Amino acid sequence: MTSPAGYSRLHIILHWLVAVLIIPQFLLNDGIGGAFRAAMRGETAETSLLVPQHVFTGIAILALVIWRLVLRAKNGVPPLPEEEAPALKLVANLTHWGLYAVLALIVVSGGMAWFGGLGFAGGVHEALTTVLLILIGLHVLGALYQQFVLKTNILDRMRTPRL
Numbered sequence: 001m002t003s004p005a006g007y008s009r010l011h012i013i014l015h016w017l018v019a020v021l022i023i024p025q026f027l028l029n030d031g032i033g034g035a036f037r038a039a040m041r042g043e044t045a046e047t048s049l050l051v052p053q054h055v056f057t058g059i060a061i062l063a064l065v066i067w068r069l070v071l072r073a074k075n076g077v078p079p080l081p082e083e084e085a086p087a088l089k090l091v092a093n094l095t096h097w098g099l100y101a102v103l104a105l106i107v108v109s110g111g112m113a114w115f116g117g118l119g120f121a122g123g124v125h126e127a128l129t130t131v132l133l134i135l136i137g138l139h140v141l142g143a144l145y146q147q148f149v150l151k152t153n154i155l156d157r158m159r160t161p162r163l
């Protein structure tokens with residue numbers, strides 16, 4: 001497949017939508033955390049709207065991630081800028097695939113914990129959210145390095161559709 005000149009409008013919208021939806025998952029997880037720990041002790045916790053919010057937003061994130069993977073398979077992605085050293089290209093690719101994999105596994109482990117009542121899955125879920133934060137940090141640092149040090153104008157790729 002020949003590489004496209006950039007991302008489509010839909011792909012860009014999905015990228016930023018997922019980035020925004022991740023925020024409440026980190027800021028508003030006390031409801032589900034409390035309910036889960038109470039359930040693990042065999043108690044019933046107070047019902048909170050934050051529980052369905054966490055579950056549905058998480059499932060929506062997985063659906064949008066799968067949609068993006070379908071778009072990637074259908075349209076391809078633009079090649080990384082030539083200015084970038086091969087080792088950095090490898091890090092960028094690993095980070096992108098790592099983000100996809102970790103997001104999917106977070107939703108699966110969250111579902112196993114919540115719907116399956118599995119304590120260990122809750123632990124895996126928590127650990128993966130830390131890995132996600134590290135990958136997001138690496139991703140953002142990489143984007144800023146490209147933009148301001150290598151001056152490749154990479155941020156424009158996730159702003160201006162070219163497909």
Ligand code: HEM
Nearest residue numbers: 015018019022080096099100136139140143154155157158
């Ligand atoms: C917070 C959650 C985020 C996730 C999960 C995420 C994930 C990804 C992934 C997987 C890609 C690869 C292209 C694709 O398949 O869509 C990508 C590309 C990109 N992201 Fe993010 N991103 C996030 C936030 C951000 C932020 C905050 C910035 C800005 C600093 C940013 C800037 C970019 C840019 C410029 C690209 C294009 C890179 C290229 O074409 O080589 N992302 N992102």
Ligand code: HEM
Nearest residue numbers: 025026029033036055058059061110111113114122126129
């Ligand atoms: C990308 C989507 C998701 C993200 C980013 C996310 C993030 C988080 C975070 C940051 C916590 C708090 C961890 C801590 O206390 O250190 C948490 C807890 C939890 N989440 Fe999620 N979550 C997502 C999806 C889901 C889904 C879809 C479910 C259920 C179907 C779920 C179920 C849970 C449960 C049960 C807890 C409590 C775990 C425990 O206390 O051991 N999460 N989540």
